[in-house]
Amino acid sequence: xxxxxxxxxxxxxxxxxxxVIGVAKGSKGIVLAPGGEAVAEAFEGxxxxxxxxxxxxxxxxxxxxxxxxxxxxxxxxxxxxxGDAVEGGYAPEAxxxxxxxxARTLAGSKKVALALPAESAEEVEAVALGALLGTYxxxxxxxxGNGGKEPVGELLVLSTRKGSKDAKAAVERAVAVGEEMNRxxxxxxxxxxxxxxxxxxxxxxxAGKEHGLxxxxxxxxxxxxxxxxxxxGVGNGSANPPRLxxxxxxxxxxxxxxxxxxxxxTYDSGGISLKPAGHNETMxxxxxxxxxxxxxxxxxxxxxxxxxxxxxxxxxxNMPSGTATRPGDVLRMYGGKTVEVLNTDxxxxxxxxxxxxxxxxxxxxxxxxxxxxxxAMILALGNRTFGVMANNDELRADLHAVAGEVGExxxxxxxxxxxxxxxxxxxxxxxxxxxxxxxxxxxxxxxLKEFVAEGIDWAHxxxxxxxxxxxxxxxxxxxxxxxxxxxxxVRFAEQKAAGGKG
Ligand code: BES
Ligand code: MN
Ligand code: ZN
Numbered sequence: 001x002x003x004x005x006x007x008x009x010x011x012x013x014x015x016x017x018x019x020v021i022g023v024a025k026g027s028k029g030i031v032l033a034p035g036g037e038a039v040a041e042a043f044e045g046x047x048x049x050x051x052x053x054x055x056x057x058x059x060x061x062x063x064x065x066x067x068x069x070x071x072x073x074x075x076x077x078x079x080x081x082x083g084d085a086v087e088g089g090y091a092p093e094a095x096x097x098x099x100x101x102x103a104r105t106l107a108g109s110k111k112v113a114l115a116l117p118a119e120s121a122e123e124v125e126a127v128a129l130g131a132l133l134g135t136y137x138x139x140x141x142x143x144x145g146n147g148g149k150e151p152v153g154e155l156l157v158l159s160t161r162k163g164s165k166d167a168k169a170a171v172e173r174a175v176a177v178g179e180e181m182n183r184x185x186x187x188x189x190x191x192x193x194x195x196x197x198x199x200x201x202x203x204x205x206x207a208g209k210e211h212g213l214x215x216x217x218x219x220x221x222x223x224x225x226x227x228x229x230x231x232x233g234v235g236n237g238s239a240n241p242p243r244l245x246x247x248x249x250x251x252x253x254x255x256x257x258x259x260x261x262x263x264x265x266t267y268d269s270g271g272i273s274l275k276p277a278g279h280n281e282t283m284x285x286x287x288x289x290x291x292x293x294x295x296x297x298x299x300x301x302x303x304x305x306x307x308x309x310x311x312x313x314x315x316x317x318n319m320p321s322g323t324a325t326r327p328g329d330v331l332r333m334y335g336g337k338t339v340e341v342l343n344t345d346x347x348x349x350x351x352x353x354x355x356x357x358x359x360x361x362x363x364x365x366x367x368x369x370x371x372x373x374x375x376a377m378i379l380a381l382g383n384r385t386f387g388v389m390a391n392n393d394e395l396r397a398d399l400h401a402v403a404g405e406v407g408e409x410x411x412x413x414x415x416x417x418x419x420x421x422x423x424x425x426x427x428x429x430x431x432x433x434x435x436x437x438x439x440x441x442x443x444x445x446x447x448l449k450e451f452v453a454e455g456i457d458w459a460h461x462x463x464x465x466x467x468x469x470x471x472x473x474x475x476x477x478x479x480x481x482x483x484x485x486x487x488x489x490v491r492f493a494e495q496k497a498a499g500g501k502g
Contacts, residue, residue: 002103002155004174004178006156010038014156015111017111020078022081022095023051024081024085025057029048030057031058062101065077095123096130099127101134101475114131124161125170128155132175134476138185138480176299177487181486181487184288184295187287188480189480196267208247213247215247216245217244228334229334234344242316245312247297247298249297249301249310251308253306254497255306256497258368259360259367260297260370261312261314261352262287262369263287263369264290264313265286267319268348269283271319271324272326273343273345274320285468300490305494314352328342330428333350333354334358338430340431348372348444352369367459374440376443385411385466386408388410388461389459390415402492402495406487416439419435420446422436423443445460466482
């Protein structure tokens, strides 16, 4: 794993494989960003010109390498783009992305120093987190590891702020969140023949031991005894039986109690309502919600936040077989409600319903569920934005705002009352697991809402779009699992811990 620290060393005298500086798009060509002054000096005023000649524009995603001149001890200078030049400080997300590009571009280097804008604690945290996330590469199944290139061994964030308490705390936050996000990415990227409900539960138990979290696992027998018809119904077709995992972090002076519920379908074939070819190749990512809530509770513990957080992982594998749930079957969910399964591919809401009811029994102040729930949400918002629904408008606005603060794209979505009818009309059960096709992401949200206990604030993040990145890497986002929603959950918990409305 990559080591990361803040350093006040002078950029010029630092021995490193590479020195990273920021460049931006000014009105008259490229502009050097703060932090790179010493490097510019070593180029005797010619740096911008040299970089422009090599094709640098300052645009986001730019990465231009130059051999270091004699005045520097580093071997190489890498200039990364920050986008449009701004006065008075670059946005944290621009810094995260640029640092991510740098860490990705320099894979294979032993030691990299980042001379990006990093004066405020917020900037230090952004550079640190972006760089850590940018080091990520998934090489578990490759004979030559990550294409033969190890992630950067050591990252130094250069800042004059070292030693100040807030910069140290900022780096600690970046390391805890970055490492847990990278672990969540590993879970999402793991092949579904390795990661199943049982092995996921075992990983949660091991992490619980490592970090001092309380972990309880309900296996298929316990689920049967408890009446968890949703989890059992979805898991019925698989040789790998379902699990409900509870991971609890408590703080003696907790300011709030939060329940995070994650959809953990370790593989979604669709079940008897089988997905057509072309729609199931990436369905190992259907446990990204469970990975996110798991990463968030571990990060909350590592940061010692003054808040109680319980993560609920609703784990099952959705497969077709002679024992699988049929379209037409009726399931009795945890808590007693009955559901007619009209489409076995609408399985996420079934496992989540059980977990939401169970989470509600512990009377948390808030339940937030995270799920790769609907293709409809991808149609609505695209591949990089998650939808936020809630039974409380203020909570929905808060989560949307928090997501924006940490650089996650989200958008508030409604739960229109008239769409509820389609799920409740003309069925032999209390509900059907499908309603109208139009607004399918909202229908799914309305279904979940039915299982939230009276008086509990609840929000639902549909991360089907951003959970898994299939296109070329950008910024700090690699191909594959992204760990979408982790930062939003952690910041939400931080705000609650600080007594903010969050
Ligand atoms: N896991 C899928 C949703 C999904 C699709 C996630 C694409 C990520 C990428 C979910 O279980 C599903 O199949 N949803 C159906 C619901 C429908 C049958 C009501 C869908 O969206 O088509
Ligand atoms: Mn499905
Ligand atoms: Zn699914």
